[in-house]
Amino acid sequence: MIAENTQTQMRKGILEYCVLLIISRGEIYASDIIAELKLAKLLVVEGTLYPLLTRLKNNGLLSYNWVESTSGPPRKYYVLTEEGKAILGQLDHTWQELAYAINTSKKGTTMESETQINLTKS
């Protein structure tokens, strides 16, 4: 149960980051985002994505354009805003820190890692 919880939280944490990463590669439709996430084995269900996208949009990270579809209703194609790009940059940085933290934790080094983190920060 605890393992499950932690897993979910770990996934959740990086979900936003991944979504922003996928969108940063260019204008994209929601189902294509899902397809990509599935490829990345990150997202279980689609329904989770829509509130996330809406939230990101409302926070100014994303915007979308309506694009006519050959089959069915017009589709929303999402793009990153300038603010979104800036935040993505910050997240990139954070991810590197986290990756480093994990790597360091796994190797078991203690003193050196601390100094290195300090270095990267400065």
Next chain:
Amino acid sequence: MKKTLNINIGNSIIHLEEDAYETLTVYLNEVKHHFAKNADDFEIVTDIENRIAEMFGEMLSQQQKQVIDIQDVQTVIAQMGSVKDFENSEEQDEIPGNPQQAMPPHDGIKKLFRDTDQAMIAGVCVGLGHYLNIEARWVRLAALLSIFMGGSGILIYLIMWIVIPKAETKSDKMAMRGEEANLRGFMNSHQNPLVKQSRGFLAEFFEFLGNFINGTGKAVLKLLATAIVIFGSFLLLMLIISLAGVFGVWDADVYSYFPFSIINEAYFSKMILAAFVVFMIPILALVLFSIRVAFNGKPVHKTVSFGLLIIWLAGIAVSVFYIAKVTAEFKESAEFAQVKELVPHQTMVLSVDKTRFFTKEDSLNYKIDPINYKGRRILKDGRGPLDQPRNMNLRLEKSENGKMTLSENYSAMGKTFEMALKNAQNIHYDFQQRDSVLNFSSGLELLKKSNYRAQEVQLILYVPVGTRLKINHNLRDYLTGYSYWDCDSNDNQDFSEWMMTENGLECLSEPKDDHSDK
């Protein structure tokens, strides 16, 4: 074969099988409910719906079919994720933009809803019971008791009815009981009712009223129907008995007594039968209908009811025909007068001749004046409800020539003037003078077998000035033009005394005692 429904989702029309529709509706309601606390609920739900529509479209074109079935819906839901999945992904979501989501509506937290499934009235008490974890019956008992505290309970109930939302969806109902909502629960039970359209308080109130009347009203109706059956059967019996009675006493001149004497003898039996039919059939129909209502009997056979209707209409037609014929007998009126000279006395006594207050049988038994009464009968004095209207009245006038005369004006109606005159001539009125006493008969005598044709006699007694009149009490109802009551000074007397003066009749305020008995 399965029933399909058309839905409009994401601006495209999709054909759905019924069970697929139910599942999808439950799912979408759940989704809506889940996101209802989110500020962007509309947008999110629209996105989801659009996506579902797109998936349906893809499925239809890929599988080369027309209709979405329940498997398709389940596939879509599995892909889209259930509300539980959404919750898991948002559990720790404490982003400042959505503070409310920190408290999701489910997960064992109860919400106050009205439970219309177990409702007595609107489900307020049951809902409260669910919320407070008390058995509904105790809440109801408390509510009932509160009514006796000045009726405040009713007002509170109505307010709660309006304020507390009804548990409409399955997820509402689960939240109401504090159960965790999940889709699997819905999938298991297929007979979960289609989500009804939300209705206003008034609509609900009237539905309740309708159901109440249906329930309680039915009992009242049955009671009423039973009463009608008993009363109606009694009435029918009475009708048949009276019909038999009317025909049974045929020989005894039924038709020569007032209400029957209007009708010509030739029409009598037909008209009575027609009237019987006209009255009996509606009562019979009412009784039959009431029997059906009261005892859940079978409806009367169509031919029977149709036949009854025909007979009834025929009865009406016959009645109308004869009523018209009889009415025509009252078309013309005729009148003639006959003047009798009387011997004047200083004091005259006027009274109704009581010796003639006999029925026909009495007069036969007593053999009163057999020559005069041959083929005649005496009419009763009109006082009962079914008796002949008063057909004699008396006026007292001042005589201009000093003689005492009695003018008898006979009048009657008839089909033609000639017939009316004949009817008037057939009137016999009995009046006698014995010295100073004038005896008036209380009514007309008609020839036997003559019909009632509004025969009347108006008597005008011309009294010379200075004549003293003693008028018997029994004549007062027949007097016109004077208020007898104003002169009725002494109750012990049979007479009141009057004097004819130049100015007409005047009351003598102090009648003499020695004339009181004659």
